Amino acid sequence: MARVHLPSMLRTYVGGEKELDVDGATLRNVLDALRERSPALERRLRDESGKLRRYVNFYVNGDECRTLDGLDTPLGAGAEVMILPSVAGG
Amino acid sequence: MDVLLGIGTRKGLFLARSKDGRSSWNVSAPQFAVADVKALAIDTRRETPRVLAGVLDSHFGPTLVVSDDVGETWSEPDDAPLAFPEDTEAALQGVWQIAPATDAEPDVVYAGVEPSALFRSADGGRTFELVRGLWEHPHRPEWMPGGGGLALHTVLPHPRDTQRIAVGMSTGGVYQTSDGGASWKPTNKGVTADFMPGELPEWGQCVHKVALDAETPSTMYLQNHGGVFRSTDDGASWQSIDGGLPASNFGFPIVAHPRRSGVIYTFPLVADMERFRFPPDATCAVYRSEDGGETWSAKTDGLPQVPFWAAVMRDSMCADDADPAGIYFGTRNGEVYCSADEGEHWKLVVDKLPDVLCVRAAVIG
Numbered sequence: 071m072a073r074v075h076l077p078s079m080l081r082t083y084v085g086g087e088k089e090l091d092v093d094g095a096t097l098r099n100v101l102d103a104l105r106e107r108s109p110a111l112e113r114r115l116r117d118e119s120g121k122l123r124r125y126v127n128f129y130v131n132g133d134e135c136r137t138l139d140g141l142d143t144p145l146g147a148g149a150e151v152m153i154l155p156s157v158a159g160g
Numbered sequence: 161m162d163v164l165l166g167i168g169t170r171k172g173l174f175l176a177r178s179k180d181g182r183s184s185w186n187v188s189a190p191q192f193a194v195a196d197v198k199a200l201a202i203d204t205r206r207e208t209p210r211v212l213a214g215v216l217d218s219h220f221g222p223t224l225v226v227s228d229d230v231g232e233t234w235s236e237p238d239d240a241p242l243a244f245p246e247d248t249e250a251a252l253q254g255v256w257q258i259a260p261a262t263d264a265e266p267d268v269v270y271a272g273v274e275p276s277a278l279f280r281s282a283d284g285g286r287t288f289e290l291v292r293g294l295w296e297h298p299h300r301p302e303w304m305p306g307g308g309g310l311a312l313h314t315v316l317p318h319p320r321d322t323q324r325i326a327v328g329m330s331t332g333g334v335y336q337t338s339d340g341g342a343s344w345k346p347t348n349k350g351v352t353a354d355f356m357p358g359e360l361p362e363w364g365q366c367v368h369k370v371a372l373d374a375e376t377p378s379t380m381y382l383q384n385h386g387g388v389f390r391s392t393d394d395g396a397s398w399q400s401i402d403g404g405l406p407a408s409n410f411g412f413p414i415v416a417h418p419r420r421s422g423v424i425y426t427f428p429l430v431a432d433m434e435r436f437r438f439p440p441d442a443t444c445a446v447y448r449s450e451d452g453g454e455t456w457s458a459k460t461d462g463l464p465q466v467p468f469w470a471a472v473m474r475d476s477m478c479a480d481d482a483d484p485a486g487i488y489f490g491t492r493n494g495e496v497y498c499s500a501d502e503g504e505h506w507k508l509v510v511d512k513l514p515d516v517l518c519v520r521a522a523v524i525g
Binding site: 079080108109110113114115117118119121123125126155156 | 217218219220221223236237238239240243244246249250251252
């Protein structure tokens with residue numbers, strides 16, 4: 071079970087929830103579970119080929135998942151996943 | 161008469177309304193403010209007009225949204241309205257064109273996307289399916305991206321035959337189907353490709369925009385990466401019609417009048433390196449032909465004085481369906497102009513917007 075923290079602009083897709091508790095042994099498992107639960111949220115995090123969207127960051131217990139094992143990053147008991155849009159735009 | 165003008169920009173969608181003969185406009189605040197909106201349609205085949213917009217959020221990806229209350233509210237399905245099937249291993253990068261089909265198929269809407277592919281909706285634009293016949297075309301691996309990406313940016317359902325569709329791609333060129341999308345053939349004979357060596361290719365051109373003649377859809381008009389062309393045989397062969405245009409012959413849009421045969425509009429740009437992609441003589445001018453491109457005249461009345469350095473993108477010029485027709489264009493420096501008399505005189509609709517990527521207009525009441 072991981073606790074997923076959502077940025078404000080994505081909460082609209084899950085009824086305003088700031089955090090979701092989601093089962094999954096890896097980040098991929100958690101996103102697969104989110105796809106079942108809220109496809110409108112999940113498709114903003116991954117494209118339909120399964121790749122993480124380039125300008126969305128996923129911090130697993132404080133480290134961005136791309137510095138770990140990406141989608142295969144293991145999530146231990148009580149893992150915290152913080153989703154944040156990267157610095158971009160103008 | 162209530163006219164809706166949709167303006168898609170690099171930072172959001174603006175909706176303008178005019179109820180005084182297109183003389184003055186009420187322009188909304190931006191919607192989808194952090195997204196680029198390069199595809200719009202106003203589907204007036206329905207009892208309530210439907211506005212459709214292709215929205216690309218730089219963080220959270222592309223989607224297609226619809227509004228049945230003129231932009232007050234927008235909706236989309238939970239699952240992606242447009243997505244490549246898993247076996248294609250492709251992912252949608254953006255929507256470049258939204259084209260309602262004809263009155264004979266009131267719920268059919270086509271979408272052209274990046275990477276180059278055609279999608280078809282049978283529920284008014286809420287959900288789409290990939291047109292496999294084009295995706296599986298043997299030429300597809302060799303279509304190359306132009307400067308803006310590898311996109312299918314033009315979709316022209318035939319006005320009298322639901323089985324026929326023409327599409328335009330950069331690069332790739334014009335392809336057509338006459339069996340509802342099952343099979344496709346390139347129709348580019350005579351269209352130049354000055355970025356490729358050797359004889360003119362059968363396909364691979366960097367076509368920028370194509371339009372069908374209002375009365376005679378076997379006549380097609382094409383603004384190419386270099387040159388403007390006309391076909392009078394359904395695209396089987398093309399002839400140059402840019403002799404009456406400035407020596408430049410580059411440009412992005414080409415628009416056909418909604419009813420008058422032979423009346424077309426374009427906005428030329430210079431192709432040489434000295435004035436690369438700027439309007440000729442730094443002059444803001446729409447060129448109109450009333451004889452299918454044999455002769456052209458510059459229309460500048462009401463447009464900005466020189467110097468003018470902004471370009472007009474491929475979908476940033478359109479016509480409405482009023483009589484007389486309104487002609488519109490938006491610029492990369494965020495200005496939008498309207499002519500309520502088919503191009504004779506022009507008036508500013510709005511300025512100081514983000515750069516304009518597309519405009520669409522229709523009478524909605």
